[in-house]
Amino acid sequence: MGFFVKSMRNIKLTIAYDGTNYRGWQSQGGRHSNTVQQTIEEALKIIFLKKPRLIGSGRTDAGVHALAQTANFKIDNPIRPDKLKAALNGLLPKDIAILNVEDVASDFHARFDVLSKTYVYCILPLKSKTAFVSSWAWCIRHPLDLSMMRREANALLGRHDFRSFQASDRTKRHSVVALKRVEIKRVKDQTGFPFLRGLDLVTIELEASGFLRNMVRNIAGTLVDVGRGKFKKGELAKILKKRDRRSAGFCAPSCGLYLVDVAYEK
């Protein structure tokens, strides 16, 4: 048994997915819950003839996208990482891509060992309907005052109790988070994609030691209210202090949210 344990490999996956057609990352239990985790586990089962338990860095909600979700699993199989990557990408649907496969230390844990995570929330202020990208950004009809948003957002930096921005159905006892970075940018499109011409994307990038349920979407929803002039100066700091979900703005839709990086000590 000791030998068996020694022969087990601990494999880390880096995964990108378009969350539009999935009910989030985490398996709900039940064969057809159509989650990203379950879809990848099914592919692993085809390769290994048994289904390893895939441990993700954390859940993402239905419709949320990921550029670099991380996960690990244990397996006693000698397959080369590059071959496993190729096989998985061949087996997985077009909206899930395995970006990297690597052997890691036997004690690596994709969730417990997270140092920090980075999310980007995308907002598309539009004058009229677009036939494209509506499932990849929150399309709004109002212009946004970014300088106002930036000034208010600074109040969130540092170590705070973010209960005001935590999903109301989840009151985690420990709701203190160290927010390392908040960046709000307007990016005039310069891509070659014809359907993006002239679009003017607003992104909110957040890096923190960890995130509470719906935290980024609640912050994004509140910052859009700020950008529309619904709150007066200094209001966001007050909302944070209140530690009451009802004081903040509403939860922005999941389609605009991207998990872009999960950092580990290395």
Add this chain to the structure above:
Amino acid sequence: MGFFVKSMRNIKLTIAYDGTNYRGWQSQGGRHSNTVQQTIEEALKIIFLKKPRLIGSGRTDAGVHALAQTANFKIDNPIRPDKLKAALNGLLPKDIAILNVEDVASDFHARFDVLSKTYVYCILPLKSKTAFVSSWAWCIRHPLDLSMMRREANALLGRHDFRSFQASDRTKRHSVVALKRVEIKRVKDQTGFPFLRGLDLVTIELEASGFLRNMVRNIAGTLVDVGRGKFKKGELAKILKKRDRRSAGFCAPSCGLYLVDVAYEK
């Protein structure tokens, strides 16, 4: 009857659509052919209680996208253009957007009056699988030599018989086209969309008096062969002269093609 004809309005629509989920622009006949034209005609019928015949500038194939498809129809109804636009956008699915509605001269014909059309073909050279945009560009695994592509593409400029690039199942008697512009660009992404970071799009933009069936896709497929070094210098000019579809490269997939502009005399 003369009075009735006078009271008829001729209305021009400018339409954008993500063609991924449609069987092209043109109705195939049959209720459920799921074409863009039919989808818009159904929306017009809900507003006007009768279905006007929508005349498009031309067909686009299944999976082909449009940023500014044009169409016109006649109706005896006083609805304001801005209100009609709002009603249509409300009724139409999220992947079809009406960009403009305007009254035009009674003799305007969306197809016969076309002065020139512009198409863009998008190619995404990737090192590995992407979870995004695979239905909005032709994803290939090879690097492309753009200088080579540009030099060869110049042979296509001007008035030529493009039979070598015409759908093999359609041998139009008149296959002479005046190609006004060929531009091949590499656009390093600078958009804020996280899933586009680092992507390096290659676009082929063509403007012509008109296009033969599959002409842009056949040219794109051949130019990619050029960019991969499959043809030697001067080969494209030879292919053009041959006026034989079998001499050119294969037809590039529809997902990379965008109708971006339809010009009329004004």
